[in-house]
Amino acid sequence: MAKIKQNIIQQTKNQNNYLYPDTYHDKIPVHQLPSELNLQHKKDHLDTYASSVSIVDTQTVTVQKYNSDINSLRNIAGEIVGGRIADCGKKIVASKNTVDIVNYSKSYYYSGLEHCGSVWVCPVCNYKISKYRAEQIHNTVSNIRAGCGSVGMMVLTAPHHRWTNLQDSLDVVINSWRKVKSGRKFIELKQKYNYIGDIRVLQTTWGKNGWHNHLHILLSAYCDEIELEAFAGKLFELWQDKVQKADFKRPNKQGYKFTVVYDEHGISNYICTGGIADEMTNVRRAKDGNRTPFEILQDIKDNKGNTEQDIRLFREYATFFKGKKQLTWSKGMKNDYCDLKDKKDEQIVKDETRGNIVLSLSKNVFKSIVKADIRVDVLNEFALNGIKGVLKLLKAHGIKFKYKPKQKLIL
Numbered sequence: 135m136a137k138i139k140q141n142i143i144q145q146t147k148n149q150n151n152y153l154y155p156d157t158y159h160d161k162i163p164v165h166q167l168p169s170e171l172n173l174q175h176k177k178d179h180l181d182t183y184a185s186s187v188s189i190v191d192t193q194t195v196t197v198q199k200y201n202s203d204i205n206s207l208r209n210i211a212g213e214i215v216g217g218r219i220a221d222c223g224k225k226i227v228a229s230k231n232t233v234d235i236v237n238y239s240k241s242y243y244y245s246g247l248e249h250c251g252s253v254w255v256c257p258v259c260n261y262k263i264s265k266y267r268a269e270q271i272h273n274t275v276s277n278i279r280a281g282c283g284s285v286g287m288m289v290l291t292a293p294h295h296r297w298t299n300l301q302d303s304l305d306v307v308i309n310s311w312r313k314v315k316s317g318r319k320f321i322e323l324k325q326k327y328n329y330i331g332d333i334r335v336l337q338t339t340w341g342k343n344g345w346h347n348h349l350h351i352l353l354s355a356y357c358d359e360i361e362l363e364a365f366a367g368k369l370f371e372l373w374q375d376k377v378q379k380a381d382f383k384r385p386n387k388q389g390y391k392f393t394v395v396y397d398e399h400g401i402s403n404y405i406c407t408g409g410i411a412d413e414m415t416n417v418r419r420a421k422d423g424n425r426t427p428f429e430i431l432q433d434i435k436d437n438k439g440n441t442e443q444d445i446r447l448f449r450e451y452a453t454f455f456k457g458k459k460q461l462t463w464s465k466g467m468k469n470d471y472c473d474l475k476d477k478k479d480e481q482i483v484k485d486e487t488r489g490n491i492v493l494s495l496s497k498n499v500f501k502s503i504v505k506a507d508i509r510v511d512v513l514n515e516f517a518l519n520g521i522k523g524v525l526k527l528l529k530a531h532g533i534k535f536k537y538k539p540k541q542k543l544i545l
């Protein structure tokens with residue numbers, strides 16, 4: 135572990151592109167033990183639709199447990215990484231005077247809070263972003279197939295071992311695919327197979343051989359499935375060449391997969407694996423005992439395995455994935471084949487305006503609620519006992535307030 139530790143210290147000294155450079159290193163020193171971390175994950179925290187409280191439908195227990203888990207994981211990630219994620223769902227939007235409790239269908243959520251928008255490190259924002267991206271991919275695949283195009287998925291990786299530098303192994307994966315696509319041979323293959331486009335998704339897991347960075351490439355062309363598989367095979371050969379040229383071992387066929395997509399259902403979820411949305415429906419362990427970064431967070435939360443190492447791993451992951459593009463569409467594909475509006479990650483995490491405001495909380499009252507760590511309790515109380523329940527709860531926690539019934543405002 136000393137090597138990784140040394141590596142992290144060295145890399146963070148040498149680089150400027152850390153995640154939240156102002157707090158990343160100061161917040162939790164590398165040598166700090168997990169027991170010293172004040173991990174505030176005992177209580178649930180809710181704030182948005184991805185983490186709203188629903189008390190009426192039959193899935194109440196599942197929804198509340200999921201809310202509890204995902205928010206606990208965000209708290210842990212915030213403790214480890216610091217910066218914006220530590221404020222995600224807690225900080226009030228500057229232009230707002232109140233934080234509102236909004237009711238939509240059978241759910242209640244907070245509106246007026248800032249979100250970090252980090253697809254890599256924040257489980258709550260990742261959930262929202264992955265959900266939207268999955269819908270876009272689903273729609274695109276559906277449109278391509280409706281137009282008699284073929285779709286398939288390739289998985290590409292480069293050989294690595296436990297001590298492969300994460301920056302190097304990320305660079306080789308990202309750059310090799312870029313080089314494949316900018317080469318003369320790719321232009322020839324595009325024409326030969328009537329290429330439509332591709333969507334590239336970057337993912338990683340941690341396992342006995344270190345960080346396993348890989349690309350999921352959703353490849354589409356106006357040719358039949360057999361030809362598409364041949365097309366993918368040729369691309370894999372180009373991939374082998376580019377990886378080898380970067381002084382990595384030539385990838386063998388074991389690290390290559392190709393699957394024809396016959397049905398768009400499920401593909402969008404699969405291509406977005408590693409996201410928390412996936413883990414919500416299916417607590418997935420990557421193959422061969424590998425773990426996704428959010429599974430590492432889960433293990434930290436459950437105090438399972440080597441927590442000290444897991445904290446370092448998550449911090450390392452956060453540092454090196456900062457600023458990397460998770461999803462890249464080939465030119466024109468989104469415009470031509472996706473009906474859904476294109477949105478930036480930051481926009482997706484902000485967008486939630488459905489429902490009616492049922493109660494407003496002044497900034498001071500909300501800050502006291504955050505301090506008392508009762509954000510979820512307030513939503514639960516509202517769902518169960520209405521405003522009266524919330525007022526009683528605030529009183530029980532010694533929070534001073536005034537209630538204006540006509541405005542439904544607590545201040």
Ligand SMILES: [Zn+2]
Nearest residue numbers: 222250256259
């Ligand atoms: Zn966030």
